[in-house]
Amino acid sequence: MIGMAREQRLAEIFMEVADSLTEDFDVLDLLQRLSTRCVELLDVSAAGILLADALGELQVVAASDEHTRLLELFALQHDQGPCVDCYRSGAARTNIDLTSPGATANWPRFATRARETGYVATHAIPLRLRDRNIGALNLFQKSPHQLGESDIALAKALAGVATITILQQRTLEQSHIERTQLQTALNSRILVEQVKGILSERWQTSPDEAFFAFRSYARSNHLRLADFATSIIAGDFDTGAIPVPGS
Incomplete structure (x- = not known):
């Protein structure tokens, strides 16, 4: 381009x-x-x-x-x-x-x-x-x-x-908030990695396909990725509601 x-x-x-x-x-x-x-x-x-x-x-x-x-x-x-x-x-x-x-x-x-x-x-x-x-x-x-x-x-x-x-x-000048934001982003990524593993194993798909389905559902339903991942890991969300990749 x-x-x-x-x-x-x-x-x-x-x-x-x-x-x-x-x-x-x-x-x-x-x-x-x-x-x-x-x-x-x-x-x-x-x-x-x-x-x-x-x-x-x-x-x-x-x-x-x-x-x-x-x-x-x-x-x-x-x-x-x-x-x-x-x-x-x-x-x-x-x-x-x-x-x-x-x-x-x-x-x-x-x-x-x-x-x-x-x-x-x-x-x-x-x-x-x-x-x-x-x-x-x-x-x-x-x-x-x-x-x-x-x-x-x-x-x-x-x-x-x-x-x-x-x-x-x-919040650029507040170092303690800066550290919190960095750690929050890293912690969120860890949760997403766990959900990718759960969904790819459950659906027998690649991690890339599992992530795309997870992210697409979250965006369509205005859900924050970290919050959505937490609910899946805790068993509070029925993953059957997420369209399975390739189905």
Whole structure:
């Protein structure tokens, strides 16, 4: 997507985000949409948003798709990978050739797993506000082309949107609220992972299909993902009401 078409789509996305930032918005769903939009707007194959937990380790909170191997690749970066370097330094790491000896030397487990999964290039953009780093946006490519300056600038803009989404402008100066918001987003992701496992096993479908059905039902019925996941895990909701994927 190039030129005016991409500019128009980007404007629509920023409006979508602005309209979503109500007092009680669903941060997990919004981050999920931003991950998907990264793939839509940039010439990349997958995207994920990782946040630092209380120990400073990166954890995936949203991804452009829910395939297990992709999520495992994000999870590997809690201790090594471009996202870790990006988070610690606050500087973007772009156009990294995962097939190069340097990538293998710097991140042996990560680079090897990425190649096995079919990715040959990656980018890590910090989620940064002033001098505070809270995580990173991770992009993967299955083709070796380089992202140009305009694409990198757009990726940084989307990372900025994600940062503001997480922290919310009205509470940026309140560090205790900031920590609570970060932990809430991470806890919500854990609940969603549990529900994905429950539904995919119950329906004998892939985690990606289970997540799509779960999220679609939640959005159609104006349910927050974390609250909906909690009710399913507690047995308070009859999952028979959710349309089974492929039925």
